[in-house]
Amino acid sequence: MSDVMRGSGSLAMARIRTMPATLAIGGAITLAWIVVAILAPVLTSFDPIKVDVMQALKPPGAEHWFGTDAIGRDVLARTLFAARYDLAMAFFGVVGPIILGTTIGLIAGYLGGRIDAVLMRILEVTVSFPYFVLVIAIVAVLGPGLKSYFISLTLVNWVSYARLVRSQALVLRGVDFVLAARGMGFGHLRIMLFHILPNAIVPSIVFVMTDAVLAIVLGSSLGFLGLGVQPPTPEWGAMIADGQTYLTTAWWIAIFPGIAICLLALGLSLTADGLARLLNTES
C-alpha cells in the first residue's frame, strides 16, 4: 500500500513515528519541569524561604530529602520553587529578543537601502561585544534583578533573530507572491506582516529552543554572580553560589540545584536538536 492510499490520517501517524527520539525525550523533560514549577506548593510541604536556624546544614534524610542550607531552608523546596524563576528566565528571556530582532530584521531585509545599512552597522557593533559582558554592563546601569535581565537580554540578543529574519526577508521581497501583492496595491506594512513574516520566521522557531538554553545559562550565571534574582527568592544559580562555601561540608546545597539546571537545559537542548532534525528532513 502506498503512502497516498493510506490517507492523511496515517501520514500524520507516520510522522509521529518518525519523530526524532531527542524531540520526544527533550519535550518530556521540559514538560515535566513545567509541571514541577506549577505544582511546586503541592509537591513539598516546606516553605522555600522560611529560615529555621535549628535545622541548618542537615544532610539529605527522611525529613529533608535534599538536606537544608546554611540557614535551615529546605533545599528540595527551594529547588522546586526555583524552577518557576528559571523557567521564566528561559521562556520570557527569548520573547523580548524575538520581538525586537524580528522587527528589525523584517524592516532591514524588506526595505533595504539606507535603513538596512544603518541597522546592520548597529548589529555589527552589538556583536563585537562579548554577549555576556554587554549584558553585565547593562545590568550594571539598571541594577541587579529579573527585570534588568529581561531588558539587557533583549538589547543584546535581538541580533540573532534580526540576522535570521533579515536573510529570509531579503530573498522573499523579490518572490512572485510579494510582487503580486505589491501590484495589487497592498501597503508595505501589510506585506511585511502577512506575507513576509509568516515565511521568514521559520528559522527563528528552530533557533528559539537553543536560545532558551543560552538564556537559562546566562540568567542563572547572573544569579550565581549575585546580579540576577535577588535573595531570598530561590533561583538555581544563586543557590549554587550559596553552596559554594560549603562544598566539603554540605555538598547538597550546590549539587541539587546544579543537577536541576543541567536537567532542564538538557531537556531544552534535546528539544532543539529534535526540532532542527524534524524541520530539516521535511524541507
Next chain:
Amino acid sequence: MNRFSFVLRRPIQLIPVLLGISVITFLLLQMTPGDPVRLMLGPKASQEAIEFVRARYGLDQPIPVQYFYYVLNCLRGDFGQSIAFRGPVSGVIAARIAPTVFLILYGLVISLLLTFALAVTAARQRGRWIDHLIRLVCVAGVGVPSYFVGLLLIMGFCLRLKIFPVSGYGPTFINNLWHLFLPALTIGIGVTPILARNLRATFIQQLDKDYAIACRSRGLPESYIFSRHVFWNSLLPTVNLLGVVVAFLIGGTVVVENVFNIPGLGNLLIRGVLTHDQFVVQAVALLLAVGVVISNFAVDVLTAILDPRVEL
C-alpha cells in the same frame, strides 16, 4: 595587489566598529544614575576638585562634545577614576589584563585539543555508538553552566584529591600552567561542544567529496586519506569559527574567574558592578569588546594565510 595588503587596509575598516563600541560604552556611562563626578570623587569632594574633574572630562559641555572628550581620554589611556580602588581605572585594569589573556589562550588550547579528539573520533567512527555518544554529549554539554562545571572540578580535584590549588594566580608561567589548569579546562569545556559539532560535520562533508572517493577507489587506506587529505581540508571552517569562540571564551572567563577567584578582568567587572564602580565596568567592557575585534582580525589574517583563494 598583494594578497596580504589587507593586513594594512583592514584596521582602517575597523575604525567605525571601534567608534560604535565607544558610543555604546559612553551611552551606558551617560545612563548611569547619579553624577559621574560625584561617583568619581566620592561624597566629600571639595567644590574646586569637582570643577577641575568636570572640566577635565568635558562634563560641563553638551553631550556630543562630552563624547569627543570621552574618546580622546580613552585614546590617552584615561578611563576615569575608580571609587573602590581610589585610583585611575587604567592602573587597576593594567594589572589584571595578564591573567585574563593567559586564561583565554590556555582555555582555547585546551578546547582545541578536546575538539580534535572528539571530532576525529566521531568522524572516523561515523554512525557507530561512539559517534552517537559524542553527539549526545555535545548536545547536552551546551546547557551545563560553566560555574557548575568549575565547582565540580574544585570538589573533585582540589578538595577531595588535592591535586590542584583552589584559586589564585601564580608568579611564573610554569606555575600558572598548573594554577590555571582547572579554570582553563572549565572555559575550554564550555566552548568545545560547538566547535566539536562543527568540525565533525566538516569532516563528514569532506569524507564524501569526490577527491576522497577517488583516493578510496585507488585503494588508499582510510587512515591515510583522513590524515593526509580530509583533515587539512576541514580546518578552515573551524578557524573561521574561532572569532565567535574567542567572544564566548571572554564571556566564560567572566564567570570562571569568579568561581576560581582569579585576579583578572572578569573578576574586576563583577566587583565593579557590585560596588557601583561604573568607570571600571565600562572600561572593562570597552577593553573586552576591543579584544574581540582584534581576535576577529587575527582570525581573518589566519584564514588568508591558510587559504590562498581568500581575497580580503
